[in-house]
Structures are given as structure tokens and as C-alpha cells.
Amino acid sequence: MRGSTVVPPPHTGLGLAGKIARAFIDSKLTPLLVVTAVLLGAFSVIMLPREEEPQIKVPMIDVLVSMPGANAKEIEERVTRPMEKLLWEIPGVEYIYSTSREGESLVIVRYKVGSDPNESLVKLTEKLRSNFDRIPHGVSPPLIKPKSIDDVPILALTFHSPDYDHLTLRRLVAQVDDAVKQVPLVAETTIIGGARRQVRVLLDPVRLASRNLSPVGLIPMLRQANRQYAAGGLTSDNREVLIETGGFLRTAEEVGQVVVGVFGGKPVYLREVADIVDGAEEPTQYVLFGYGAAAAAARTDRHVGSGSTAPGEEPAVTLSIAKRPGANAISVAHQVLKKVETLKGTVIPSNVAITITRHYGETAMEKSNELLLHMGIAVVGVALLIWLTLGWRESGIVGVAIPATLALTLLVFYLYGFTLNRITLFALIFSIGILVDDAIVVVENIVRHFHLPANRGRSWSAIAVEAVSEVGNPTILATFAVIAAVLPMAFVGGLMGPYMRPIPIGSSAAMFWSLLVAFIVTPWASIRILRWGKKYSQLTQPVQQGQAQQQTPDVAPGGAAGAGTEMAVAAAAPAQPASQLPAATQPHSASAHEEDFFTRLYRRLMGP
Known part of the structure; x- marks a missing residue:
């Protein structure tokens, strides 16, 4: 060869990372894998139950x-x-x-x-x-x-109205409670406040004494009258009629008709010796609803009903709803509110207001959305930092690796049974800072190999595979060293162990997926994104036709069309004057590797 020809170094064999990169760098499955990973991540985000705090099993x-x-x-x-x-x-x-x-x-x-x-x-x-x-x-x-923790209500609806008393409101909420229990994944419901209906018997000692009766003798008679028995049945013509005797007392009139004794040869009815009141039980608690002066003027927030807007306290009854274990608090709360909306105008009168006094699903949604936003900001921040230090093309390559890695980590959370809460999202945000290391190392080494004079005229795929193979073993070692340092935290006992477990598991999963993405996706994206613009376009111009045909034995040519193009470009190269060739392709030229941001900054600060 002539003195201007630079022969690429002989290939000494590919490591594990290089073999993985060679299998996927020109494969049509690689972009499909990226799309599949992102779709699986989106599926996991939708299906993961959202909560403020992780669920810990403490029976x-x-x-x-x-x-x-x-x-x-x-x-x-x-x-x-x-x-x-x-x-x-x-x-x-x-x-x-x-x-x-x-x-x-x-x-x-x-x-x-x-x-x-x-x-x-x-x-x-x-x-x-x-x-x-x-x-x-x-x-x-x-x-x-x-x-269990699932006994804590996720939703509390307070029914209040100045036009109804505590007894009427509780009866109304009891009907709403029956309807809400039909909603799927609703567990326990509790009615708080109000007054239950109670028929009270107020005995008159004077009238009892005049009929020779005592209070102790009345109790067994009332119990006997408030019972219902199965008395057998009648069978005829292939039909059986069940017979029941007695019945339960439902009104004050029925209670007053109970015979409690005999005096002077005549039956004594309960109404003759006692006053019977059909009303509310003796109150043991009061639930009232009221607004302050400022809140009464702007009470449209979180208000889903109609009613009086005047400040002051009103009779109220609260219905609390808990979800079943593993259910999504947001979807359960949404279904309950939708069910309550359908009861307005039929079960719920128009002059009864409904105020959401607790909405765990809403707060969980707000917290998770806020953390997802911060995670997006972290991704953008990392991409901007890489853009400032390496360049926008390199930043775009890493920008492809980050979503794919995070999506696969979310899939691990879904398969592991975690929920989307502040701890799992913190694990993702924490992982962003360490999962980009593998991609940055691979991208930087690929760019360095592209600028080497010995690689002029060679296939970009071959160069990228060799670059990945060169840093593959150290990258694998560094990744598993980080996993070995973080993963033991998942085995901590006590309450903090399960509470913080998503962090080591999520970080370890993110590091493992980032390693695979760096070897599979990053080389594929590098040889495509780096071609954009003029910065790397000149690197594809070979010096001689012979150089275009020298490729790594382990890397196959890109097909007949690709080989023909390389030969055509190589054939045209000798016709160019040496002065028109890139600096790195001229005879005995030094490396044309462009200095990075920190090197330029160092030279500028330390220079004369």
C-alpha cells in the first residue's frame, strides 16, 4: 500500500458485548424491541395501582x-x-x-x-x-x-342538608350504602353519624301499679311478641305452603297492641301502661357540617351536590368506603362517585348536598403525577447535560435508551406486584442517574472509534461492534458492582425493609436493563443518528477502494447494495486531491477525534 493508506488493526475476537451488538446492530427487530419495551412500560403505568404509600403486609x-x-x-x-x-x-x-x-x-x-x-x-x-x-x-x-391497611377508607362522602334531621339523613345514606356495596372491588363501608330509628317504651309506674304489673314482667312478653317462627307447612297437589307464626314489630302502633297482662278479666295492652315513641335513638355522637366565612363564599371546590350555601352547621352523615386488597384506589373511587351520581334525583333528593371529605384516589393521583413530572424533568436534565458535554446527536442516542430502560423497569414493578407510589417513583428517579452510565460509555467509545484514522473507510457497523466489545467487559463489571452494592438493601427486615424495597429492586432492574439496552439499542441508534448533519458525514468517505473492502471478519457486509455503494465511493476517492480530503485521511495525519466540552474548557482556562 501507499504511504497514505492506513490499515485497520487486525481483529482479535469479540467479547460477549460485541457479539450481542453484532446480532442486533443491523437487525430489523431492534426498533421493534424498543417500541415493544415502551408499550409494555405504558401498559404497566396504566395497570399499576396508584397509592401515596407502599402497602406493607403487617397482619x-x-x-x-x-x-x-x-x-x-x-x-x-x-x-x-x-x-x-x-x-x-x-x-x-x-x-x-x-x-x-x-x-x-x-x-x-x-x-x-x-x-x-x-x-x-x-x-x-x-x-x-x-x-x-x-x-x-x-x-x-x-x-x-x-x-389491615386496606380497612382505611379511600373515600368519604358527607351528606348534609339543613332541611333534614339526623334520622332522615341516616335512612337516606343507608340506601346509598346498599347501592355502593354493589360496586366491584368495594370492601367495607361504614356509616358515621346520624341517628338510628328506635321505638322507645316509656313505662308509667302509676298505671303499671293500677293494673298490678311490674316492668320485669313486661320484657319477656315484648321479646315473645317480637319473634317469628317457622310452624311447618301444608303439602297438597305437589305444592308445599310454608307457615310462619308471629312477626316482628315494625311500628309504634304494633308495639302498643302487645298484650302484657290480664287485669279484671280483660287484656292489658302495652299502650295502656306506657307511652310509645317512634323516633330516633338517644344520640351518642353528633356529625355536623359547616363552612367558615371564607370557605362559604367559594365552596365550589370538591362539591358535587346542591344544597344550601349559607354558612353555619348542618346535620350530616358520612359514608366511608374502603377498597379490597390490591385494587386501584383511583378506579374504585371513580366508580363509586359515578354510582352516587346515578342516584341523584331518585334516592338522593336535590336539597341534599354531597361533599367529598376524603379522596385518597385523588391525592394518590396528584402525588404520582407530580413525581412522574419530576421524573420527566430528570430525563430532560440528563439529556441536556449530555448535549452540553458530548453533543446533540449523542444526547439523542442516550435519549432513546432512557425511555426503553425506564419502561422495562416499570414492567418489573408490575410483575413484582408493586404499586405506583412515591417510593417506586423515587426509585425510578434515582435510577436515571445511574442507568445512563452504560449508554454514555458505549456512545463515547463508538464516537472515539469513528474518529480513529485506522477506521477510515470501514463499515460503521463493524466499527461500532468493535467499540462495544472493547468496553463491554468493564461495563458489565461496573454494572454488576453497582447492583451488588444496592440490592442487599432489599433484604432489610422490619417495617423499613418492605417500605424501601422498591428502591433496590427498581435500581437493580434498571441497571440490568440499561446494560442490555446499551449493548442492543445504543449501537443500532448510534450508526443511524450520528449520520445526521455534517459532523460525522465526512467520516464515511474512504481513502481508497481497498480500504472499503477491509472489514472485520466477524462483521458481515451490509448486503450487495451496501457493498456496491462503498466500492463506488472508494473508487472516486483517488481522484480527489489530497488537500480536499478530510484532515484525518491525509497521509500520516494525527487523530481527528474532536475534543469534548471539558477538554476545550480546560485548555481555555489553562492556556496563556
Whole structure:
């Protein structure tokens, strides 16, 4: 060869990274893989339940035992302490809290973090049932009630109106409650406030004494009258008619018709010895709704009903709704509100206002959207930093790798059963700073190889594959070193372990996916995006025809059309004067690798 010809170095074999890059750099499947990854990430964002905080499995079970007539000390000695000793024998129990008071004992059993709630409930139930023979005389069987984080309401609707009293509002909300329970994924609903209907019997001692009756004798008669029995049936002609006797008392008139005794040969009705009132029960709590002066003037926010706008307190009843485990709080709350809207005008009168006093789905949506926005800002910030240091083309290459990596990380969250909350989103934001390392290293080395004089006239695919293979092993080692440093945090015990677990798992998954994306997507994107503009276009002009035909043995030519184009360009090269060739292609020229931002800044600051 002539002195102006630069022979590329002999190929010494590709490593694992180079083989991966060679398989995908010219493959038509590579862009499909990128699109598929982004679509899977979008699917995961849509399907992941959104919450403010991650759900932690901490099974807690309440055990309530009553012993009427016993004082607190007797309850503690005869009930609470023996039951505590018994419950400590259950494997997996971490804490036991107990409260003894007059007539009853409450024991709260808390299992270790991560224990299965159903298995924990079965263990406790079997333990108590197998020791029923040890229950002291006069003590009721234990009432077992499991508790979980899903028992916390995600939505609270307050019904209020100045035109209705507490009794009427509670009856109205009870009908709404029946309709809301039909919504899928709704668990427990609770009516707070209002007054239940109650028929009260106010005995008159004078009238009782005049008919020779006592209050103690009236109670069994009222109980007997307020019962319904199955009295058998009549069968004839292949038909069976069931017969029931008695019935439940529903009105004050029916209660007054109950015969409570006989005096002077005549029946004595309850209305003759008592006053019967059909109304509300004695209040034990009050729920009122009111606005301050400022809020009353602008109360359109979060108000989904009609009613009085005058400031002041109004009778109110609150309906709280909890979701089932694993359900999306946002979708459940939306379905409940939609169901309530359909009840307006039929079950819910127009003069009853509905105010959302708690909307966990809305706050979860706001927090998750805010964190998603910050994640987007972080992505843009990283892209701008790469643009300032390497260039806009290199920034575009890394910009392709970041969404694909984040999308695959979101898919890991979905498959792992996580929810979209502040911790998982923080894990994604934290991962952005470390997942770009692999792509930056690969892109920078590809650009460096493109500027080497020895690579003039060679196939861009071959150059990129060799560049990836050169930094592949160190990149793999560095990536797994970061994973090895972060992943052990996923095995921390206690409450903080499950709470912070999305961070090490998400970061490790992001690093692993970023490594694959750097070897699969980044070389493919580099040889296509770097061709844009004039900065790298001259690098495709070979010096001689012979150089265009010298390629790495492990990299096949890009087809007949590509080979023909390279030969045509190479054939035209000798006709050009040496002065018209790029500086790097002239004989014995130095490397034309363009200095990066920090090198130029250093020379400018340290120069004379």
C-alpha cells in the first residue's frame, strides 16, 4: 500500500458485548424491541395501582372477650393474661397489646412483617378454638376481627342538608350504602353519624301499679311478641305452603297492641301502661357540617351536590368506603362517585348536598403525577447535560435508551406486584442517574472509534461492534458492582425493609436493563443518528477502494447494495486531491477525534 493508506488493526475476537451488538446492530427487530419495551412500560403505568404509600403486609388481629359484671383487675387476671400466654405460642407473633377494662378485654396480636394475613388468621383461630375448654365460667367466646391497611377508607362522602334531621339523613345514606356495596372491588363501608330509628317504651309506674304489673314482667312478653317462627307447612297437589307464626314489630302502633297482662278479666295492652315513641335513638355522637366565612363564599371546590350555601352547621352523615386488597384506589373511587351520581334525583333528593371529605384516589393521583413530572424533568436534565458535554446527536442516542430502560423497569414493578407510589417513583428517579452510565460509555467509545484514522473507510457497523466489545467487559463489571452494592438493601427486615424495597429492586432492574439496552439499542441508534448533519458525514468517505473492502471478519457486509455503494465511493476517492480530503485521511495525519466540552474548557482556562 501507499504511504497514505492506513490499515485497520487486525481483529482479535469479540467479547460477549460485541457479539450481542453484532446480532442486533443491523437487525430489523431492534426498533421493534424498543417500541415493544415502551408499550409494555405504558401498559404497566396504566395497570399499576396508584397509592401515596407502599402497602406493607403487617397482619394485625383483634381478639375481644367480654365478661359482664367483672371489674378491670379481675378481667386482667382471669382473661387477659391467660389469653396472652396462649397467643404467644403461635409462631410468627411479634407483638401483643392488651387492654383490660370493666366487663371486657381487648387483645391485639401483631405478626411479623411480611406474614401471610390469611395464614395468620387461621393459626390464631385454630389456637383459640382448641382451647375453648379453658374459658372461665361467665366469659364469652372470643370475637376475632382481622385488621389491615386496606380497612382505611379511600373515600368519604358527607351528606348534609339543613332541611333534614339526623334520622332522615341516616335512612337516606343507608340506601346509598346498599347501592355502593354493589360496586366491584368495594370492601367495607361504614356509616358515621346520624341517628338510628328506635321505638322507645316509656313505662308509667302509676298505671303499671293500677293494673298490678311490674316492668320485669313486661320484657319477656315484648321479646315473645317480637319473634317469628317457622310452624311447618301444608303439602297438597305437589305444592308445599310454608307457615310462619308471629312477626316482628315494625311500628309504634304494633308495639302498643302487645298484650302484657290480664287485669279484671280483660287484656292489658302495652299502650295502656306506657307511652310509645317512634323516633330516633338517644344520640351518642353528633356529625355536623359547616363552612367558615371564607370557605362559604367559594365552596365550589370538591362539591358535587346542591344544597344550601349559607354558612353555619348542618346535620350530616358520612359514608366511608374502603377498597379490597390490591385494587386501584383511583378506579374504585371513580366508580363509586359515578354510582352516587346515578342516584341523584331518585334516592338522593336535590336539597341534599354531597361533599367529598376524603379522596385518597385523588391525592394518590396528584402525588404520582407530580413525581412522574419530576421524573420527566430528570430525563430532560440528563439529556441536556449530555448535549452540553458530548453533543446533540449523542444526547439523542442516550435519549432513546432512557425511555426503553425506564419502561422495562416499570414492567418489573408490575410483575413484582408493586404499586405506583412515591417510593417506586423515587426509585425510578434515582435510577436515571445511574442507568445512563452504560449508554454514555458505549456512545463515547463508538464516537472515539469513528474518529480513529485506522477506521477510515470501514463499515460503521463493524466499527461500532468493535467499540462495544472493547468496553463491554468493564461495563458489565461496573454494572454488576453497582447492583451488588444496592440490592442487599432489599433484604432489610422490619417495617423499613418492605417500605424501601422498591428502591433496590427498581435500581437493580434498571441497571440490568440499561446494560442490555446499551449493548442492543445504543449501537443500532448510534450508526443511524450520528449520520445526521455534517459532523460525522465526512467520516464515511474512504481513502481508497481497498480500504472499503477491509472489514472485520466477524462483521458481515451490509448486503450487495451496501457493498456496491462503498466500492463506488472508494473508487472516486483517488481522484480527489489530497488537500480536499478530510484532515484525518491525509497521509500520516494525527487523530481527528474532536475534543469534548471539558477538554476545550480546560485548555481555555489553562492556556496563556
